[in-house]
Amino acid sequence: MSPEGHPKSPNFRSEFLAGVRDLLPILLGVMPFGLIFGALAISVGIPPLAAQFFSLLVFAGSAQFIAVGLIGEMAPVIVIVVTIFVVNLRHALYSASMSPHFAPLSMRWKLSLSWLLTDEAFATATTRYQRGNTDAAHWYTLGTGLALWSAWQISTALGILLGGEIPTSFPLAFALPLTFIALLVPTLRDRPTVAAAASAGVIAVLLSGLPLRLGLLMGAVAGIGIGLWIDRKAANVQS
Amino acid sequence: MSSLEIWLVILAGMVVTYLTRLSFTVLVPPDRLSPAFGRGLIYIPPAVLAAIVLPELILVDGEIAILLTNHQLVAGSLAALIAWRLKNTWLTIASGMLALWLLTTL
Numbered sequence: 604m605s606p607e608g609h610p611k612s613p614n615f616r617s618e619f620l621a622g623v624r625d626l627l628p629i630l631l632g633v634m635p636f637g638l639i640f641g642a643l644a645i646s647v648g649i650p651p652l653a654a655q656f657f658s659l660l661v662f663a664g665s666a667q668f669i670a671v672g673l674i675g676e677m678a679p680v681i682v683i684v685v686t687i688f689v690v691n692l693r694h695a696l697y698s699a700s701m702s703p704h705f706a707p708l709s710m711r712w713k714l715s716l717s718w719l720l721t722d723e724a725f726a727t728a729t730t731r732y733q734r735g736n737t738d739a740a741h742w743y744t745l746g747t748g749l750a751l752w753s754a755w756q757i758s759t760a761l762g763i764l765l766g767g768e769i770p771t772s773f774p775l776a777f778a779l780p781l782t783f784i785a786l787l788v789p790t791l792r793d794r795p796t797v798a799a800a801a802s803a804g805v806i807a808v809l810l811s812g813l814p815l816r817l818g819l820l821m822g823a824v825a826g827i828g829i830g831l832w833i834d835r836k837a838a839n840v841q842s
Numbered sequence: 843m844s845s846l847e848i849w850l851v852i853l854a855g856m857v858v859t860y861l862t863r864l865s866f867t868v869l870v871p872p873d874r875l876s877p878a879f880g881r882g883l884i885y886i887p888p889a890v891l892a893a894i895v896l897p898e899l900i901l902v903d904g905e906i907a908i909l910l911t912n913h914q915l916v917a918g919s920l921a922a923l924i925a926w927r928l929k930n931t932w933l934t935i936a937s938g939m940l941a942l943w944l945l946t947t948l
Contacts, residue, residue, distance in 0.1 A: 628931040653848050660856035670855060674843050683851050688858035693890055699866035699879075700886040706871065717863040722894065729887045777914060777942050778935055780898040781921050785934040787891035788925035800888035804896030808906060811897045819893045826889030831882050 618739040622731070622746020629723045632782035633751065634758040635775040636664055640671070641762020642769040647675035651763045658759035662752060663721065665816065666690040689815040693823060697725040701744075704732050708741055716741060719748025726786035733789070795837070799830030917941035 637658070644654035649671065657667055666687045673683045697720050705713050728744040731737075762769060791797050803826025810818030861869075899918040900906055910916060921938030924930075 625931070628935055631935055648843070649848055650845055653845065653852060656849075657852050657855075660852055661859050663859050666855070666859065670851060674848060674851065677843055680847050680850050680854070684854040684858060687851075687855040688862070691859045691862045694859070694862035695865040696886045696890055698863055700883050702866040702871060703880070703883065705867045706873075710868070713867050714864070717867045718860065720863040720867075722890075726887060726891055775939075777917070778939060780895055780914070780918060781935045781938040782931070783891055783895045783898075784918060784921050784938070785925050785931040787888065787895055788922055788934075789929065790888040790891065796885065796888045799885040800892035803889035804892035807893035808897050808900050811901055811904070818897070819890075822893035823886075823890040826892065827882050827885040830885030830889065831878065834881065834885075 614739050615742045618742035619746040622727070622743035622748075623750040624746075625727055625731075625743075626724065626747045626750040628785070629727065629751070629782045630754045631775070632779035633664070633723060634754055636668075636779060637755050637758025638762040638765070638769050640664070640667055641759040641764075642766050643668070643762075644671050645763055645766050647671055649674060654763050655756070655759055658755050661687065662718075662755060663687070663691050663694075664755070669816075686815055689817065689820075692820055693722075694720055696823060696827075697722075700729065701725065704737065704740065704744075712741060716744055716748060719745070719752055721748070721751055723782065723786070724748045724751045726783070726790075730786070730789050795830045795834040798833045799826040802826045802829040913942055913945040916945060 640658065641654060644657060645651065649657070657670075661667055661670075669690055670683050670687055673686060698717065701716070701720065705716060708716070724744070724747040727747045728740070731740050731743045731747075787800065791800055803822045805822075806825045807818050807822030810821055812818070813821070895918070899915045900908060900912070902912055902914070908915065917938045920941045921934045924937045925934040928934075
């Protein structure tokens, strides 16, 4: 038996199902965007099969929206690919955050869980790792990732099928920021984490005019730096 | 845009996106980096999530709007309070949506 365990072992199965269950409310925020993505991709002339493969292979909501906009404007391929890369650079932060948790796993697990690393699945899995007793938490992470991936595929397919019948402005669109609020609040555990979040948010707002969602990335990096700085100041006072 | 170019965008987009996701889990394990890097990891979730959320709540048509007439900000603040006190994702989303609906219809 591999160190990761067998899928039928009750502990692994209950972790997997808990991951799926905890991601379900997040889908309320995600699925409308999958629908709109499918419809939007068709409207700019992307063939239905390619629109579905966009979600299957790239699997990154905001980058997919921006890329489809650029395809509609006939931007050069290299510009679109660089844009996708920069918009998705925040995943490197998720990758760094998960790396100590994934370190004991086999390469097959690392490759699979990394493939499924998105904003929502990352934030949900983070709350699981904070709860401790993490021997089987990779099954939880797999549950969150697969639940989100499946929902993204299904909602994209529905968007492709329904096409023009999807209204472009959804009252449900506000559910997505709300899911991020639900994910953000439990991470605010002490002064340094609150300072990291507050400074990241303020800088992201002030730099929101920058292209390629660079304000988000720069705000996040600055917030991490400020969290570390306050952490170190507190440590110096104690010693 | 030709369908060959669209497929090229999808395949190259897949590669660059997967590279960002593999960067530290597979490509550069952080144990080779400085201890400060390890301590910085715990600030990634609050920093990134706040950088996603705050502009969504505070900006209206690209302008900063810290006002009671900014319904998204009011509804989002209520949802944050619910998330903090009740620690329940369903209730957080439901209360935020309900608050937004009430504010925009009343």
